[in-house]
Amino acid sequence: QFGGFAWENCGDKRDPVVLQSLSVAPDPISIPGSLRVSAAVTSSKAMASPLKAVLVVEKALGDLWIQLPCIDQLGSCTYNDVCTILDNLIPPGTTCPEPLLTYGIPCHCPFKAGSYSLPASDFILPDMELPSWMTNGNYRVRATVSNGGEELACVKLAFSLQSQ
Numbered sequence: 630q631f632g633g634f635a636w637e638n639c640g641d642k643r644d645p646v647v648l649q650s651l652s653v654a655p656d657p658i659s660i661p662g663s664l665r666v667s668a669a670v671t672s673s674k675a676m677a678s679p680l681k682a683v684l685v686v687e688k689a690l691g692d693l694w695i696q697l698p699c700i701d702q703l704g705s706c707t708y709n710d711v712c713t714i715l716d717n718l719i720p721p722g723t724t725c726p727e728p729l730l731t732y733g734i735p736c737h738c739p740f741k742a743g744s745y746s747l748p749a750s751d752f753i754l755p756d757m758e759l760p761s762w763m764t765n766g767n768y769r770v771r772a773t774v775s776n777g778g779e780e781l782a783c784v785k786l787a788f789s790l791q792s793q
């Protein structure tokens with residue numbers, strides 16, 4: 630039986646970036662729908678370009694966990710520099726989108742060391758054109774972030790998706 634939403638840090642105790650808290654509602658997450666997220670992160674080190682992120686995404690198929698491939702930048706992908714992706718999404722010099730702006734959370738590299746917290750905030754999940762095998766079901770994600778071969782953070786998530 631799947632336990633619903635869960636998260637944990639999976640890095641070395643020395644990893645400078647640590648997820649302190651994370652909550653997500655509803656559970657299962659509904660697409661399309663509204664997602665309420667609150668989170669807190671502490672970082673003892675600035676995160677600068679190139680910020681490499683490696684995702685491993687698995688989906689439950691009966692009792693088995695199947696690793697999903699990387700298709701169109703979704704799935705088990707390696708992003709060689711998240712900083713560049715952020716710069717492409719949000720041109721440098723423009724203000725960060727809400728609710729990041731209100732809570733003083735940066736959206737560009739370098740991310741300074743310190744504590745960042747996002748009080749409960751609502752995000753709209755649009756109706757995405759995803760194949761059904763990629764929506765409904767139970768998922769596990771492992772995300773590792775590194776810079777120049779040094780691991781900065783490692784987080785594991787488990788969640789369920791339900792599409793309308």
